[in-house]
């Protein structure tokens with residue numbers, strides 16, 4: 001799933017996990033450090049089973065994060081739910097995770113996060129808060 005963190009002028013950053021954490025903590029992304037314009041976290045999804053091959057673009061508008069910085073660091077695992085809005089106004093939730101590779105760099109997990117019942121319940125409640 002291609003994703004990008006980019007400002008209204010097109011300045012992009014590769015730091016997607018940091019952007020997700022920033023949204024989880026403050027509810028929004030800080031402005032672009034280069035031009036000062038608003039930044040956005042976009043995700044493009046193409047559903048193979050849909051049969052249309054059509055891509056849909058979403059903006060990450062909220063993030064529910066299960067672990068604190070210290071817990072994620074200790075576990076080398078950082079599960080979240082990205083709450084994403086489509087241009088047409090509907091919202092979808094996408095459970096994701098980042099994990100550390102052998103060089104201790106954070107990598108976006110290819111599949112959904114593995115959670116116990118307590119963690120899934122807590123993450124879901126955070127994602128559904130205010131709904």
Ligand SMILES: [Zn+2]
Pocket residue numbers: 007008009010011032033034035036037
């Ligand atoms: Zn910019």
